Amino acid sequence: MQAILLDGQWRPAQAVGTFSAFDPTNGQALPEPFPISGWPDCDAALDAAYSAAASLRNVDAKQIANFLDAYAERLDGAADEICTTASRETGLPILPRLKDVELKRTTNQLRQAATAARDGTWSMPTIDTANQLRSYFAPIGPVVVFGPNNFPLAFNPIAGGDFAAAIAAGNPVIAKGHPSHPATTQKLARIVGDVLAQSGLPPATCQLLYHVPADVGLRMVSDPRVGAVGFTGSKASGLALKAACDAAGKPIYLEMSSLNPVVILPGAVRERASDIADQLFTSCTAAAGQMCTSPGLVFIVGESQCDGLGQSVAEKFRAAPPGTLLSTGVQRSLHESVNRVIAAGAQLVVGGKPVAGARLAFENTLLRITGPQFLQQSEAFQTEMFGTATLLICAANTAELLELLSRLHGNLTGAIYSATDGSDESSYHQVAAVLRPKVGRLLNDKMPTGVAVSPAMQHGGPYPASGHPGFTSVGIPASLRRFAMLQCFDHVREDRLPPPLRNKSPNGQLIRCIDGRWSNESI
């Protein structure tokens, strides 16, 4: 059985069971068994992480930055090996997806996090010389990261965005891998373990558990030694972890579920229906719809517009070969969700059932309802269908559209397509007023899939898309501040202050707010 990474050592797990991953292209179990860790493994990881957190507080940020850069470099060098393993476990193609897109994004995130750690401006040092008060965002303590199934590299808990942010902010990470791709996670962890051993950082800076039973996970996140938790995954798991963290007073940052409503106004349909149908098709079928920003609800005004666009999308859905799904769990859950939406009264336009055969797949699925149907069962019609399954909602007019949108829960994204000739302008403003507060990212004339790693990104949003609308899981430096506490130093003697708060700037790059003025200068 495979070893876990605890306090710098690969050790046998105190396993309460084992599991194997599956090859989604043929449904066959892969040979290696991986351990399911019980509480003693978590306890050991927490102890080691708690000590490492204390040591990391005294480590120069440059050393952390160098570690992140070195890790990125090594990942680039091992691209073929990593992507071959990831493809086998996820069914995602090596090219372009894993090697040219996702791994590059992963190493880009690590390098951006290194830059943020090195210059330190993310921590927002604020100095009030008259009152002898100095504050900044300091590391919060050990961070437990739960990774999702759909991004085996860029959101992997031992290499992805939450990992990079937590480490760059100065915290150790306990990674809890996703059971659908343990060998991929292991490959990454082998590399991080090697790089860590050379880095001079505490050995427990990065630790890995492949899997834990649900109750053990809940106990781990509510442990007093934990600083914060990062989670990307299903709403059910996310809410269970959130309840445990809330009760224990621990910050948890969740990226849980999103329907990503797309509103297509009449002028846009008139101007460029075919182009919009192409974009919608491409966005819905990207990665077989297994994207957190995949468009799940499409609102169209007017029956003829809905017929036209619906028919065009339906043809594309019907013609395209269904993509491979990540796991039998995804396939089953998609089938159940589609059935729930059909049971609530949706018309099935295309698809609706699993593809026969050993490969894990589900027919590209398009469903359709009217505005009044949505109003009557707005909960059922906001069921997330993770995969290529999209619900068209045909609103009679703008007034009805606004009423429909007012029923939406929080989402990661919301998109509005409108005419370029100004004919939709009044409707646009009404729609945006309703949609804007309900989504983290508002798009114009653009589908929501494709999340740029930019300082201006918000990959988050109101509940239940996430647990707090003020934080983002993608985008540096903002994502680092999730894993930090605001620390104030009141009349603390100069030589006892952390370097970013001393009179002399630690590096000349750090931007600080000194008596109300932002500056990179020393005092």
Added chain:
Amino acid sequence: MQAILLDGQWRPAQAVGTFSAFDPTNGQALPEPFPISGWPDCDAALDAAYSAAASLRNVDAKQIANFLDAYAERLDGAADEICTTASRETGLPILPRLKDVELKRTTNQLRQAATAARDGTWSMPTIDTANQLRSYFAPIGPVVVFGPNNFPLAFNPIAGGDFAAAIAAGNPVIAKGHPSHPATTQKLARIVGDVLAQSGLPPATCQLLYHVPADVGLRMVSDPRVGAVGFTGSKASGLALKAACDAAGKPIYLEMSSLNPVVILPGAVRERASDIADQLFTSCTAAAGQMCTSPGLVFIVGESQCDGLGQSVAEKFRAAPPGTLLSTGVQRSLHESVNRVIAAGAQLVVGGKPVAGARLAFENTLLRITGPQFLQQSEAFQTEMFGTATLLICAANTAELLELLSRLHGNLTGAIYSATDGSDESSYHQVAAVLRPKVGRLLNDKMPTGVAVSPAMQHGGPYPASGHPGFTSVGIPASLRRFAMLQCFDHVREDRLPPPLRNKSPNGQLIRCIDGRWSNESI
């Protein structure tokens, strides 16, 4: 019966009961009855606030700033009337406390919030021109503010810090007053109502309910129309509201309870025991100990040091007349807490019981335990005693001290006194390493009472001092960001962007991060 302020009108409440305040100096009920609002009042307030939130999103920030400045001006003009009423309901002296300190702090907060709203930099606009992404912190929606008993002005839900922050961030406030000072809250609300009527802002920007039953309060904070909640008060009430908000996915910012540990190292006692005893006495007895940052736990190393300092503080406690408490509830709760600490084995050095007579007061109380006692019952000895009641903990040596400190829960503040000659330096660093992650504000050679309204302040801290260690309830602009959501605009057309994100700077003062560079310039 007194009217409530709903949607710009003073209206009779749909009361489920009434209550009266008490004059703490003689325990007599004050004549005016005030209404306890039932759900229909909350429902009406939420409806009006929800509409007001939508309107406020289109209001120029200058108009909000002018409103806050005008309110501050009017409060200054009505100082005598406000402070007379507040003194009658709270027993706090008009001079210097209410008029020279607390009201000035209140108007200072409103003016600082106005300045922050006017320049807009608090919202951290971030622009990535290459990816056409722009983000900033936007108003979160209606904010319900619960005020505490101990700061009738500076934390009043219709005038204090949470109010100023929520309004400056662009949100309407539903204020839920504290039942111990309804007439004070009413005076403030009358003024805010007048100023609001002249301001051009939506009438429901500021609304007031004097009191609600507990279950109605829980229902209100979990309502979908609410954006966020601010709470300052007891741990029991705070935790009940937190559970309701957590289940509904609503951000709640709590300032709940704090023991404010003070550590006095041997060299400091040797150097300046008498001065430290003076400072401790002054800090413990300020406002009869009814301060969230009042020192509740004092750690001293060495028995003789503990005897000396303990005796000196005991004499001062014994000699000083006990202050007047805010309410019978405070008196009862203080008595219960002191009894709990005594029951756990603490030695009662001075005080320990209510002062006889009609005036609400409790003897200045000093208790003492050894290190091993604290280790055995660290929960009971972390009982908050709200009032002048302090527990001395006598540690045998630095090693024991560190063990004691490791048992502390989260606190707002932690103070360390050390020698000026360097003799405590090694102990200081060990103590600070344990204490720093457990407190929001770390002080050197200074007592924790007295919270400066500074951009570098952290008035918050790890649970259970607050609900999230990344936020502060005092200090502008940081306190505004609690009442905001991070909104990203992706390819949104220039003329549809909110003013802070357009190419042209709205005012020349706003500092934005444009393609990685902070600047007040237009693009």
